[in-house]
Amino acid sequence: MGKTSSRDRLSNEINAGSMADIAFLLLIFFLVTTTIAEDKGVLVKLPIWSSEPPPTQKMNTRNVYSVLVNAQNQLLVRGTQMRIDDLKDNTKLFISNPRKEADKAEKPTKAIVSLKNDRGTKYDTYLTVYNELKAAYNELRNEEALKKYGKEFEFLDREKQRAIRAAIPLVISEAEPTNFGEEG
Secondary structure, three states, X not given: OOOOOXXXXXXXXXXXXXXXXXXXXXXXXXXXXXXXXXXXXXXXXXXXXXXXXXOOOOOOHHHEEEEEEOOOOOEEEOOEEEOHHHHHHHHHHHHHOOOOOOOOOOOHHHOXXXXXXXXXXXXXXXXXXXXXXXXXXXXXXXXXXXHHHOOOHHHOOHHHXXXXXXXXXXXXXXXXXXXXXXXX
């Protein structure tokens, strides 16, 4: 047998004993420093769940602003076709009714915006329509705040904001989406 040299006894392996520790520390570092983006949807206050059907209320159709969105993403507002770009201004006119017209809401506290869409409506269109309706309320509240208090709505204190919200309550009623031809 031959003599073994010191070269033959050395191993060509790398000591990986601390690799698991380093990987674990890096994992913890990235978990702590990474922010997780949360998906945000439409914030809506839902009614309390009840197994009983809601009481039937007789509504004055004058105060209801019905907005229907079909599967082709077209709007039908109070029986008339409308472009989404005109929705906000038209909604503001309906709610505020500055000329006291008989076909618009009696006053902002009685105005109800009814939104109904088809199941085939694109989500982007639904959000755009919803945002336009909400923007109409926001602009009306801002105009009222400027008229009453000389400040924009967002810069008012809570008590004054509450008074403006009471004068112009946000009432958007959403009906269950339907399939085309389901309504009779």
